[in-house]
Amino acid sequence: MFKKLRKVKELPLIIVLVVISIFIAIVNPSFLTVENFLDLLKSNLVLAMMALGMLLILLTGGIDVSAASVITAVNVILGQTLMHVTQNILFAIVVACAAGIIMGLINGLLISMLKIPPIVATLGTMSMILGIVLYTTNGNWITGIPQNFIDFGRIVILPRTLADGRVIGIPIQVVFLIPIIVLTWFVLRHTVIGRGIYAMGGNIESAERMGFKTKRIIIFVYSLEGFIIGLSAVAHTSIMRQVDPNAFLGFEMQVIAAVVLGGASTLGGYGSVLGTLIGVSIFSVINNGMILMRIPTFWQKIAVGLIIISSISVDMIQKQKEEKMKVCVDVEGEELYAV
Numbered sequence: 001m002f003k004k005l006r007k008v009k010e011l012p013l014i015i016v017l018v019v020i021s022i023f024i025a026i027v028n029p030s031f032l033t034v035e036n037f038l039d040l041l042k043s044n045l046v047l048a049m050m051a052l053g054m055l056l057i058l059l060t061g062g063i064d065v066s067a068a069s070v071i072t073a074v075n076v077i078l079g080q081t082l083m084h085v086t087q088n089i090l091f092a093i094v095v096a097c098a099a100g101i102i103m104g105l106i107n108g109l110l111i112s113m114l115k116i117p118p119i120v121a122t123l124g125t126m127s128m129i130l131g132i133v134l135y136t137t138n139g140n141w142i143t144g145i146p147q148n149f150i151d152f153g154r155i156v157i158l159p160r161t162l163a164d165g166r167v168i169g170i171p172i173q174v175v176f177l178i179p180i181i182v183l184t185w186f187v188l189r190h191t192v193i194g195r196g197i198y199a200m201g202g203n204i205e206s207a208e209r210m211g212f213k214t215k216r217i218i219i220f221v222y223s224l225e226g227f228i229i230g231l232s233a234v235a236h237t238s239i240m241r242q243v244d245p246n247a248f249l250g251f252e253m254q255v256i257a258a259v260v261l262g263g264a265s266t267l268g269g270y271g272s273v274l275g276t277l278i279g280v281s282i283f284s285v286i287n288n289g290m291i292l293m294r295i296p297t298f299w300q301k302i303a304v305g306l307i308i309i310s311s312i313s314v315d316m317i318q319k320q321k322e323e324k325m326k327v328c329v330d331v332e333g334e335e336l337y338a339v
Contacts, residue, residue: 024289053225061268066126097230104226153238201268
């Protein structure tokens with residue numbers, strides 16, 4: 001059993017998560033309560049969903065800094081649809097997913113067809129999307145979400161009534177998270193596209209020589225990320241019951257940091273669904289722990305910044321070490337040397 005555990009690549013991350021959780025529980029025992037766990041789950045569902053979408057992008061060697069602006073735009077579209085078009089929840093979900101796919105598709109086309117670097121393409125779309133959102137909303141919150149959608153967001157699975165009359169249970173938004181976990185895992189582990197995604201992260205030219213259609217893969221992953229962001233927007237709006245155009249400012253950095261914290265590389269080719277979920281858990285537990293320990297907000301922001309810098313720095317250092325360990329062979333076969 002121990003031999004099998006040692007083969008689990010994510011074992012060090014699991015140990016880190018357990019150690020952090022034990023420390024927080026010692027400082028504040030309320031951390032281990034069912035209520036806190038459910039609050040932690042509900043408040044970080046959107047981060048987990050968007051992190052899985054970002055994982056797909058990072059594995060190809062790309063990046064998406066427009067993710068926060070896309071979910072903001074989809075939230076606005078969802079809110080306007082519910083208020084002015086229809087109160088049908090299923091139709092609104094389809095509209096949100098379609099909007100996310102379209103914005104993701106635009107990113108994918110810019111990167112694959114026009115050969116614009118991912119960071120530049122998504123910076124451009126981020127700016128344009130935010131501009132359109134601010135123009136249409138004037139920065140004002142969208143309130144007055146229909147009651148049927150609010151009631152939908154309050155549904156809990158396996159409800160339990162506490163002594164004080166409160167009802168707790170697994171939030172309905174988990175219904176969105178679980179299929180995304182399964183879908184992402186299946187795509188990466190059991191499809192040709194999944195093998196192509198990992199191959200592109202290793203070396204895009206080698207992936208093309210192996211026969212993978214890299215342009216199609218780029219379009220696919222950005223579109224799939226858009227679909228995931230669409231569902232994330234539905235989950236977020238159902239939790240908040242209103243739309244704040246400024247709610248996700250800078251959120252893309254938290255998403256990227258959570259994925260990298262889970263073992264993914266910003267240079268592509270490395271990462272897993274399990275690792276990403278553990279990375280999100282570590283990120284969320286640290287945030288929750290600081291709140292329970294009543295650490296001032298500005299220190300929380302500083303800590304989040306340090307997590308982002310540290311996780312990405314460790315990733316870059318590991319990548320540099322791997323490059324130094326590689327053995328290079330002279331193309332003419334005359335000499336073999338280590339770099």
